[in-house]
Amino acid sequence: xxxxxxxxxxxxxxxxxxxxxxxxxxxxxxxxxxxxxxxxxxxxxxxxxxxxxxxxxxxxxxxxxxxxxxxxxxxxxxxxxxxxxxxxxxxxxxxxxxxxxxxxxxxxxxxxxxxxxxxxxxxxxxxxxxxxxxxxxxxxxxxxxxxxxxxxxxxxxxxxxxxxxxxxxxxxxxxxxxxxxxxxxxxxx
DNA sequence: TGCACGATGAAC
DNA sequence: TTCATCGTGCAC
Numbered sequence: 001x002x003x004x005x006x007x008x009x010x011x012x013x014x015x016x017x018x019x020x021x022x023x024x025x026x027x028x029x030x031x032x033x034x035x036x037x038x039x040x041x042x043x044x045x046x047x048x049x050x051x052x053x054x055x056x057x058x059x060x061x062x063x064x065x066x067x068x069x070x071x072x073x074x075x076x077x078x079x080x081x082x083x084x085x086x087x088x089x090x091x092x093x094x095x096x097x098x099x100x101x102x103x104x105x106x107x108x109x110x111x112x113x114x115x116x117x118x119x120x121x122x123x124x125x126x127x128x129x130x131x132x133x134x135x136x137x138x139x140x141x142x143x144x145x146x147x148x149x150x151x152x153x154x155x156x157x158x159x160x161x162x163x164x165x166x167x168x169x170x171x172x173x174x175x176x177x178x179x180x181x182x183x184x185x186x187x188x189x
Numbered sequence: 190t191g192c193a194c195g196a197t198g199a200a201c
Numbered sequence: 202t203t204c205a206t207c208g209t210g211c212a213c
Contacts, residue, residue: 042196051196053209061209078197079207085196098196116197158196181197 001141006134009069013088013095014170017043020086020097021174022149024105024141027122034122036102036112038140039149039177042156043170044085046095051162054094064130065094072138074119074129081116084124086133086140100157100171103179114181150175157181 004023009016020038027034044052053075054065064073065087073085073096085096102112102121110121119125124138133139152175159166173180 044196053196056210059210075196076208078195078205080205081197083196100196114198156196161195 001143003134004070004140004142006068006070009086009088009133010090011088013043013045013097016086016088017041017097017170017172018151019142020099020140021151021172022142022146024143025099025102025122026139026141027124028136028138029123032107034108035106036104036108036118036122038099038101039103039179040099040101040171040173040181042098042100043172044096044098045170046089046093049095049162050165051156051159052095054096058094062094065096066092067130070133072124072128072131072133074124074126074131076126077116082119082125083115084119084128101173101177101179101181103177113179117181149177 020041023038025036025038047054053062058066068091069087071087073087074082077083085098088095100115102118104112108121112118112121131137152173153169154171155167156171
């Protein structure tokens with residue numbers, strides 16, 4: 001197991017999203033380690049992507065998206081749930097990958113099928129906004145020996161307002177996982 | 190300062 | 202299908 005490097009995150013967002021499938025999200029808190037395998041993600045490509053928060057420009061909320069890759073972008077949605085993203089590409093590019101579902105592996109008992117639920121299960125909230133994923137509190141590890149998962153793709157969830165960007169197949173998931181946050185009719189190509 | 194609206198989840 | 206519930210961004 002190897003912690004993902006800055007270089008891993010500083011690449012094409014779609015590629016980072018695909019490569020994150022099957023990796024391990026590790027949350028350290030009070031000496032307790034919680035681990036989940038990432039099985040579902042969405043790519044948000046930058047300010048030109050009308051579904052991305054950065055499409056509204058640089059604001060207090062999206063500041064982290066415009067910063068260095070390999071950092072956590074955590075925001076609150078619908079006034080009650082947090083969503084966890086990893087910042088990708090170069091500084092100023094403002095792209096990120098939303099982590100949508102995990103397979104619970106270690107010290108995780110709550111439901112992790114959905115972006116809000118996985119944050120609750122791993123106690124991820126806005127205190128972690130801006131946290132460095134190369135640090136201790138929250139990080140992601142890859143097992144280089146592991147087989148590449150079979151990947152499915154679909155349109156992203158809840159972005160109908162984003163005009164032609166809503167149809168882009170930028171949601172990726174491990175096809176045979178039992179821990180996906182269902183919803184749209186999945187296409188597999 | 191006010192207001193419309195979500196990268197959701199759970200209940201009905 | 203509906204609703205709970207509030208931070209954000211933008212209009213005024």
